[in-house]
Amino acid sequence: VFQTITSDNGSEFSELTQAIDCDQVNVYYTHPYTSSERGTNERHNGLIRRFIPKGKSIDDLDDTVVAYVENWCNTLPRKILGYQSPNDRYEQALATII
Template sequence: MRKAFEKEFRKLPDNLKLSLTYDNGTEMAQHKTFTKNSKVKVYFAHPYSPWERPTNENTKGLIRDYFPKGTDFNLISKKQLKEVQNQLNEKPRKTLEYESPLNTISRLYMNQNFI
């Protein structure tokens, strides 16, 4: 998972890679390697404190609309995952002033001097 995450992360412009906040899940067990390779500041939320990462929690809920908790992702095709990814990236979000994540990141790419 770390290698796939690093590959996608590298595609972002540097000004969009200032820091990351992880929860304490097993999926981030190799965070030290990622941090060393990316040179990005990494922070951790406190255990059992979902209010410290509300966008993460909201997104997990949106994903569960498609894949209930306990879904075996080995049984889900890459095509299915990509379809859900596209739908979620096109869904307007209150935290983005009702703009979609796709529109927001596209706008930020176009204006890379925003930070």
């Protein structure tokens, strides 16, 4: 489903290339402290922050609140996706591999 993965240099991504088939997915690493290299990700984080302030633990939220935010983000049309939602694009990608 994913054509590329762009990660920062955090330890959680240290073994990423061993975990996926790099012949099928291109993996890119950003430079340290340059969140601008992950612009779409940073934009998405900003959308989440409309509902969940930075520093607030998701563990403290009711599951229905988290599900609402998740659904809102995944059904919001995005300019970068040709004004389709992430859900729309995901369904299209799945249809091509099933």
